[in-house]
Amino acid sequence: MHVLFLHDAFPAQFGRLGLELTRRHGWRCSYLVQQLSSCPTPSREMLESLEIHQLPLSADHRSSEGIPWPQIFGAYLEQCATVAEALRARPGLRPDLVVAHGGRGAPTLFLRDHVDAPLVVYCEYYFATSHRDISYRIDLPPAEPAPFFPRCINAPTLAALVDCDAGYSATRWQRDSFPDRFRPKIEPLFDGIDTELYRPGPPPQTLPIGGKDVAIPSETKVVTFVSRGLESIRGFDLFMEVASRILRERSDVLFVVVGGEEIHYGWDRLHTGSPSFKQWVLGRGDYDLSRFLFTGRILPEHLAEILRRSDLHIYLTAPFVVSWSLFNAMATGLPVLASDVAPVREVVESGVNGLLEPLFDVDRLAATALEVLARPADFEGIRRQARRTIEERYSLDACIPPIKGFLERVASGRGAG
Structure with missing residues (x-):
């Protein structure tokens, strides 16, 4: 045909x-x-x-x-x-x-x-x-x-x-x-979803960032955030608040943020007066940017490597089309902490194949993230079920x-x- x-x-x-x-x-x-x-x-x-x-x-x-x-x-x-x-x-x-x-x-x-x-x-x-x-x-x-x-x-x-x-x-x-x-x-x-590309596997010791291989110490915890554009509809500002709270409790966490500075949806330019929501957010907060790696847009194979090194993936979206990044992270067998909104609930059952918290409750999001980072063995079942969900329903x-x-x-x- x-x-x-x-x-x-x-x-x-x-x-x-x-x-x-x-x-x-x-x-x-x-x-x-x-x-x-x-x-x-x-x-x-x-x-x-x-x-x-x-x-x-x-x-x-x-x-x-x-x-x-x-x-x-x-x-x-x-x-x-x-x-x-x-x-x-x-x-x-x-x-x-x-x-x-x-x-x-x-x-x-x-x-x-x-x-x-x-x-x-x-x-x-x-x-x-x-x-x-x-x-x-x-x-x-x-x-x-x-x-x-x-x-x-x-x-x-x-x-x-x-x-x-x-x-x-x-x-x-x-x-x-x-x-x-x-x-x-x-x-x-x-x-x-390409479950051969996005799959569990040995975590790489270096990550492809900005055209270079960046070494990540084995004892470092990696938290990932992925969005085509770092904008409000995907909760980039809320993620930065959650990350800031995590860093108050732990100094061994590195945040890898994947995505461009373009605003694809919504009123961010009218809200901020700035063409870059990312720069507006970073300019308003006291963030330790030495604990963040901003990759910009990257190739799918590089994203797959980054996700395999991640200990936790955070996905904070308003009620909107569910991103491929959520499915990619689950296919990799990551514990995903996501916003508790209707489109995400169609994919993620909290406590079974992922974790859901209210989008605007930064304290609860941070507390749940810290729990995953502190006791990763307790979330092995969620990791396995996340992968199984993608294989059975979304591969x-x-x-x-x-x-x-x-x-x-x-x-x-x-x-x-």
Whole structure:
């Protein structure tokens, strides 16, 4: 079968999926994308095995400021026209099925005019008007976010959902973020974690930081925090407060922080007046930065090494799409201390395969972290169950067969299950 994937970036959610469908089942997987991503970075095998057609970046996408959000729907229409023109110019791209990322990454409006194939939309998330995602951090300095921002960013998602034959979301919670009338059209299907890359193993004695191998003494405890962007929606400021409390009790802890300084979601610039939420946070606290290693963005294989050296992984998110880093840490067999919010509870059962504490209770988070660091043997069962959860429910072996079956159903005209 020939599947055409549409997304702003590659590999994003579709690169590994296409690679597995090609490897395991001999499918032809082609892509229309605007850019190659660094989060995650495409592997050499992806670039060699998959058929990637790159579209020119628009001036808005080239800008470091991105598209002003009141203009999102207009930019979406322009992107739809660009994709339609690209398909006209590539007569060999006549797939059996089209899979497009919902929202700004799903330029599907004119597809029916150029491709005679069923359409699947990846329904990543539907933004809320309040009490969730970017509006959840009311503890930060006041800003005046426009109340219609969620409606602007959701409009392309709704257009794609109306037009598609079926949709899928990574988790049930993400599926349930959509309006009730669309949920029967959306199946929860996770895309899969590479459990060969992210696995328990001997901890390395050096870590790849900033292009160098940094030696870590064996007696040092390592705590990890990973986020595509170090921003408020992923609780970077709360993590720094937790870390500061840990350091008051222990001098043998090193915090390894993975992620860029970009703000991808929310109102951080309005809250802080600074383009970097990380720098704003560090400038407001009295942190012993000699106990922190900030890596920036790194390759997946380097992240896997860092996680294998970690003694505890901290994941603090507002109610929003669950990050790959949570699954990667669990696959590595780490004890994960995470925020007790609904999307995380779908994956983590506190005391069984991880530990949950209230997002804003820094004292409880620090106390639980100190307990894990002081008595690691007591948490061996949680480590093993974390790995087992990923193997059984979220690994590539567990996830590719149901996604393949779903895509085959839609391609044959049977739609969502």
